[in-house]
Amino acid sequence: SHVASLQQPGKPSVFSSDDEYADLDWDNLGFSIKPADYMYTMKCSKHENFKQGQLSRYANIELSPSAAGVYEGTKAYRTEDGRILLFRPDLNASRMKIGAERMCMPSPSVDQFVDAVKQIALANKRWVPPPGKGTLYIRPLLIGSGPVLGLGPAPEYTFLAYASPVGNYFKEGSAPLNLYIEEEFVRAAPGGAGGVKAMSNYAPVSEFSPTLVEKLVVVVISSTPEFHQESGKLKLSHGLRFLRILYVFTRYLCLQVLKALIRAKSRGFSDVLYLDSVNRKNVEEVSSCNIFVVKGNVISTPATNGTILEGITRRSVIEIARDYGYQVEERVIPVDELINADQVFCTGTAVVVAPVGSITYQNKRVEFKTGSRSVYQELYSTLVGIQTGVIEDKKGWTVEV
Numbered sequence: 340s341h342v343a344s345l346q347q348p349g350k351p352s353v354f355s356s357d358d359e360y361a362d363l364d365w366d367n368l369g370f371s372i373k374p375a376d377y378m379y380t381m382k383c384s385k386h387e388n389f390k391q392g393q394l395s396r397y398a399n400i401e402l403s404p405s406a407a408g409v410y411e412g413t414k415a416y417r418t419e420d421g422r423i424l425l426f427r428p429d430l431n432a433s434r435m436k437i438g439a440e441r442m443c444m445p446s447p448s449v450d451q452f453v454d455a456v457k458q459i460a461l462a463n464k465r466w467v468p469p470p471g472k473g474t475l476y477i478r479p480l481l482i483g484s485g486p487v488l489g490l491g492p493a494p495e496y497t498f499l500a501y502a503s504p505v506g507n508y509f510k511e512g513s514a515p516l517n518l519y520i521e522e523e524f525v526r527a528a529p530g531g532a533g534g535v536k537a538m539s540n541y542a543p544v545s546e547f548s549p550t551l552v553e554k555l556v557v558v559v560i561s562s563t564p565e566f567h568q569e570s571g572k573l574k575l576s577h578g579l580r581f582l583r584i585l586y587v588f589t590r591y592l593c594l595q596v597l598k599a600l601i602r603a604k605s606r607g608f609s610d611v612l613y614l615d616s617v618n619r620k621n622v623e624e625v626s627s628c629n630i631f632v633v634k635g636n637v638i639s640t641p642a643t644n645g646t647i648l649e650g651i652t653r654r655s656v657i658e659i660a661r662d663y664g665y666q667v668e669e670r671v672i673p674v675d676e677l678i679n680a681d682q683v684f685c686t687g688t689a690v691v692v693a694p695v696g697s698i699t700y701q702n703k704r705v706e707f708k709t710g711s712r713s714v715y716q717e718l719y720s721t722l723v724g725i726q727t728g729v730i731e732d733k734k735g736w737t738v739e740v
């Protein structure tokens with residue numbers, strides 16, 4: 340059908356169709372995507388609010404490769420003698436496969452995946468940091484890139500991989516982390532997709548979640564009309580007056596609580612540790628990494644039961660710890676046990692192996708032993724030694740590109 344041009348003379352922002360109806364079989368609409376002529380786009384950066392958007396023809400959009408998907412994270416390491424090593428990329432490949440199956444997406448074969456990661460590392464060789472300075476973080480990504488309106492598999496998928504040189508994940512560098520135990524919000528529920536590296540597991544946990552009070556304020560605001568019209572006068576009814584008082588009170592509380600959280604963050608919390616969604620008493624994982632608890636010769640970490648990401652660093656550290664003679668247990672870890680641990684540390688591709696210096700739970704801060712003679716240090720040195728070619732790789736974990 341013919342649609343009037345976007346810029347009509349004299350009517351610059353009015354969009355209209357000359358035809359009364361689009362050319363469609365109106366009796367058989369169903370729920371497949373039949374894009375209408377125009378879409379609306381409005382952008383804003385994280386420091387501003389949305390302002391004026393604009394209409395444009397329905398069309399594919401340009402998307403930053405770093406924007407979306409089911410993703411992976413792996414690294415390329417430069418050795419002292421100038422070789423480039425990958426660390427267990429086949430495990431990333433199989434994890435993407437499992438994740439893709441859970442999300443009903445097709446995935447590249449293990450060979451295709453590893454080949455892509457090798458190509459990315461080679462093509463970007465000059466971006467791999469010098470030994471000791473950092474690593475090249477490679478992010479393979481799978482997105483449903485084709486159009487779909489209902490709930491169902493997308494008609495087209497895109498696998499892509501990009502890379503970025505990185506140093507320490509946390510701004511505190513290699514200093515011990517200060518974790519904050521979140522008691523209201525959870526990361527994942529049994530039966531959900533917490534064990535899969537879906538972007539939806541990371542977006543909600545990347546900042547402090549809103550508090551209950553903040554949510555209450557939203558409910559009150561959205562159910563409180565400002566005024567009640569009665570016999571020509573604007574007047575508040577008793578019910579509305581009550582709501583308004585409640586609103587002012589909750590807003591005050593909200594500001595106090597938010598202030599406390601923001602203050603807490605600026606006081607140096609590194610990340611949030613989540614508890615299980617059913618009992619709210621067992622340790623799950625940190626927003627960005629898995630967690631381990633040390634007591635004597637026993638190292639424990641939450642068992643992967645579908646709500647916890649099966650970290651490749653987690654798995655490697657378990658194996659290294661067993662080689663050193665530690666007893667490693669994968670099981671349920673009550674928060675009380677964590678609080679009473681000798682040492683605590685975190686693992687992840689981005690995080691590597693990081694010591695935890697303190698955990699704050701129910702307004703109480705508990706401190707842990709860290710430092711050069713702690714368990715994490717032993718595991719960290721061995722892992723990074725293998726990854727960077729300093730320690731001989733007897734396990735066949737590294738792949739030279």
Ligand code: COI
Pocket residue numbers: 411412413626627628687688689690
């Ligand atoms: C990784 O460790 O590779 C991750 O994807 C975690 C993310 C918070 C950067």
